[in-house]
Amino acid sequence: MDSKIIYKLEFHKVRDTLAGLAATSLGKSRAEVLQPSGKLEEVKHRLQATDEAFAADRLKGGAPFGGIRDIRASLKRSRIGGMLNPAELLDIANTMLGARRLSRFLENVHENRPIPLLMRLAEQISEDRQLEDRIRDCIDEGAFVADKASPELSRLRQELRNGEGRVREKLEQMVRSSSIQKMLQDNLITIRGDRYVIPVKQEYRSHFGGIVHDQSASGATLYIEPESVVQMNNRLRELRLSEEREIERILMILTSLVADFADPLETTLEALGELDFIFAKASLAREMKATLPMMNDRGFLKIRKGRHPLIAKDRVVPLDVELGNKFSTIIITGPNTGGKTVSLKTVGLLSLMAMAGLFVPGEDGSQLCVFDAIYADIGDEQSIEQSLSTFSSHMTNIVTILREMTPKSLVLLDEVGAGTDPAEGSALAISILEHIHRMGCRMVATTHYSELKAYAYERAGVINASMEFDINTLSPTYRLLVGVPGRSNAFAIAERLGLSGRIIEHARGQVGEDDQRVESMIASLEENRLTAEAERLSAEKEHREVDLLKRQMEEERRRFEEERGRLLAKAERDAEEAVKKARREADEIIADLRKLAMEERSSIKEHQLIDMKRRLDEAVPELAPKKPAGIGSTPKKARPLQTGDEVKVISFGQKGQIVDISPEEATVQLGILKMKVALSDLELLKSAPQKQQSVQQATTGLKRTRDEGARLELDLRGKNIEESIIDVDRFLDESFLASFPQVYLIHGKGTGALRAGIQDYLRRHKHVKSFRIGAYNEGGTGVTVVELK
Incomplete structure (x- = not known):
């Protein structure tokens, strides 16, 4: 692409903005020379890479490019046998660490959203943890060769510290001496040329032996190394030279290790630069709110x-x-x-x-x-x-x-x-x-x-x-x-600005008839366009409002269906749990009766036990599908419904039994639940037999043959206390003979007088072990539960 076009269309400014978003100099250098391509496949490849980086940035945040440096000059010097300094070696280690972090980041993104082009670049990133760790063992974060880089370096530095301590101690003794203090310009120890010295007044120069290393600008102060510490300073100088040689040896070893890994590092740098450049393009897209074309x-x-x-x-x-x-x-x-x-x-x-x-x-x-x-x-x-x-x-x-x-x-x-x-x-x-x-x-x-x-x-x-x-x-x-x-709008603008109407009319007369027709046609087109656009905007607004209402209704319907399904599921679970509990209790009762029959050799009929167990199994509610079956459809009816009929509640898809009925609705027993249901929502499954028994009545059928009339509950509602006590006395005798552990006296709530009279009688009855008010699912205060001896 011609460079003049790049500048005429100001593409270079976009390029500069892109370069400013690069995290490393590697990516910046690529952004600065970016050129459009005239090849379709190459352009699609570039856009796909940008799209992958944009997705990664959106899913996981910005890519980690921290620590990555342009180390190509250091790699080149290592190849030709030069020695890298600690700062260069630290940059290499930090770049290797940054490359590893970036590679892990891309792998993590790839697991959630495929980024094949970026992963292809990530695969070019080479790792050498041994080299990286070796550099970090020898070079600390301050780019200083650490004592632990080698045993010899550690020994030399320890000896240096000890020697410096002895020199300072010797000089401090001199500084603290009252006879010498008057000869010193300041009571301090300083360093000149890596050697410890003290500031001495010019006039006392002859009182000190040793070497003069420096003097003040005025010449009034001489910095003298006393003769007593000259040999000690000489030893420190030797140790420092040995330290420098050991550091050079360590740096040369590290440099040779870098040279051995220079080619993979070069490839890694190329991949890092390209990845930084691609993520810079993604950042530019985010800043511009741009989209993939x-x-x-x-x-x-x-x-x-x-x-x-x-x-x-x-x-x-x-x-x-x-x-x-x-x-x-x-x-x-x-x-x-x-x-x-x-x-x-x-x-x-x-x-x-x-x-x-x-x-x-x-x-x-x-x-x-x-x-x-x-x-x-x-x-x-x-x-x-x-x-x-x-x-x-x-x-x-x-x-x-x-x-x-x-x-x-x-x-x-x-x-x-x-x-x-x-x-x-x-x-x-x-x-x-x-x-x-x-x-x-x-x-x-x-x-x-x-x-x-x-x-x-x-x-x-x-x-x-x-x-x-x-x-x-x-x-x-x-x-x-x-x-x-x-x-042109020239006449309209002139008129709005106050030019005389006579002048404007004269000017119009100078315009050719064809030109006037063209202007009139354009004005008509403009008016029609504005009208059409206004109508379009109005239609779009109404369309958006309709869409909003539709979405709101759909959301309301969805929430309603979810809530209805949740309530149905809860009711089914509660019903199933209650029936399971009743079944367990019935199984226990049957087992106790069988045990008694074995012990007392009484004649309990086995087929009665099996029949009662079957009835309890049938009481488990069926888990119908959540979708209501044809609400509003006409249920099949062979004849008018009546009490005792087995029916199906269409809206719930569950079976039950009618226990009470009125002209418009019926009370249906669903397991242990009773609910009122419209007759139109019921479908007849089975007509009532001549003699119906409830689950509780079926349970009372588990008794000895001579006690066929015994039952578990006695309904006293509507009777006075005297009548009730006679019935209770007879009922308790029959229950005791049938070996029932507990029975139910239904007296209703009312004023509580009938309940109080019956409970007072129960306190004196010989067969009563204890009694209590019924639980919530047993009838509450309208029922007294009696436990027999």
């Missing part, structure tokens, strides 16, 4: 709400444009400062960004084309040095474009034919546009010439467009209107 190589463009990336988000006006389907050329007309050039640049810049593998600032569904080249003649390139006028500079560019363009090129022309006589300029512009159009290029051109509006109307594959202008505010809206040519 669809790409093609058939010359088709469809930009949806495209925004110029270099204009502030609160000021930019989105652009909608389609090119390459029904028409291959767009001619944009309109006043100056209306946004024609910005629209032209937006089309070109978004195309360059997509071809470079960058997301484009626009809505999803935007499509862009991979062109073999983009050519643009934008702006005034007048040159005094080259004696080129505005028209000449435009013609020079256009001649170059006409010579180099191909049918797969995109051509952008700003103010084509401008800068010369209007009649000649418009004719030349039409001729240039016709030549480019016949070539098959995709083209967007801007102009002031009204003759080009007529050309666009008459030529197939060419369409007019204009920048919208608000007459009321006398300002452009910067919206591109495809299919509508621009109006």
Whole structure:
């Protein structure tokens, strides 16, 4: 791509922004030289990589590039036998650590969302934990060779510390001496040239032996190494030299290890730079709120709400444009400062960004084309040095474009034919546009010439467009209107600004009849467009409101179904649990009765036990599917329902038995639950037998043959105390003979007088062991449960 186009369309500014988002110098250097590609497969590959990084950033946050440095110079020096310093070795270790962290990050993302291109780069990252650990063992975080780097270095530094301690101790004794203090400028010990010295006044120089290493600027103070510590300082100097040699030896060993691993590290750096560059593109997409464009190589463009990336988000006006389907050329007309050039640049810049593998600032569904080249003649390139006028500079560019363009090129022309006589300029512009159009290029051109509006109307594959202008505010809206040519608006603007009506009317008379008809036609088209757009916006608003109501209703229905299903499931679980409990208790009773029969050799009929067990099994509620079966459908009825009938509750899908009935509803026993159900929601399954028994009555059938009339409960409701006591006495005798452990006296709640009288009688009865008020599921205060001896 021609570098002039890169700068004309300001792609270099996008590139600079991208470079600023790179985390390492490796990625930044790639961003700075980014070029669009004219190959479709390469562009798709670039965009896929950006999309994978964008997904990884969205799922797991920013990729970790901390610690990664450009260590290529260090690797090169290690190969040629140079010695790396501690800081360079530490950078190498930190880069290896950063590379390993990045590789783990990508593997973690790949487990949740496949990122094959990024993983292919991650596979190029080499690891050598032994080398990394060796460097860290020898070099600390301050880039200083650690004592533990070798035993010899540790010994030398320990001896150095001890020797320095002895020298300082010797000098401190001198400094503390009262006879010497008066000779010192300051009571302190300092260092000159790696040797410990003391500051002595000039006049006492002869009182000290040793060596003078320095003096103050005034010459009043001499820094003297006393003779008593000269040999000790000499020893420290020898130890420091030995330390330096040992450090050099350690650094050379580490450098040779790095050189052995230099080639894999070079490959790793290439992969790290490319990954940083790709994640920088993802960061740019996030900042610009850009989307992934669809790409093609058939010359088709469809930009949806495209925004110029270099204009502030609160000021930019989105652009909608389609090119390459029904028409291959767009001619944009309109006043100056209306946004024609910005629209032209937006089309070109978004195309360059997509071809470079960058997301484009626009809505999803935007499509862009991979062109073999983009050519643009934008702006005034007048040159005094080259004696080129505005028209000449435009013609020079256009001649170059006409010579180099191909049918797969995109051509952008700003103010084509401008800068010369209007009649000649418009004719030349039409001729240039016709030549480019016949070539098959995709083209967007801007102009002031009204003759080009007529050309666009008459030529197939060419369409007019204009920048919208608000007459009321006398300002452009910067919206591109495809299919509508621009109006001059000169008379309307002049009238709004207060120009005399007589002058304006005279001016109108100077305009040709054809031009007036064209202006009237454009005005009518503009009015119709505004009306249609208002109606479209109104329809879209109503459509959104309907969609919102629909979603709300669907959500309400879904919540209702979930709640209904939850309640049904809970009721089924409660019913099933209660029946299971009753079955367990019945099994225990049957086992006790069998045991008694064995012990007392009484004649309990086995088939009665089996029949009662079967009845208890049938009492378990069926778990019907949650979907209600035909609510509102007419249930099958062989005859009118009556008490005792076995029925199916249609809405619940469960079987039960009618225990009470009225003209419109019935009370149905579902396991241990009773509920009122509309007759229309019931389906007859089995007519009532001649003699019905409840589960409790079936249980009371488990008794000796001579006690066939015994039962577990006695209903006393509606009787007075005297009658009730006679019935209770008889009932307790029968229950005692039947060996029932406990029975139920149903006296109702009422005023409580009947309950009090019966319980007073129970306290004196010989067969009663204890009694209590019934539990919630046994009838509550309306039932007294009696435990027999």
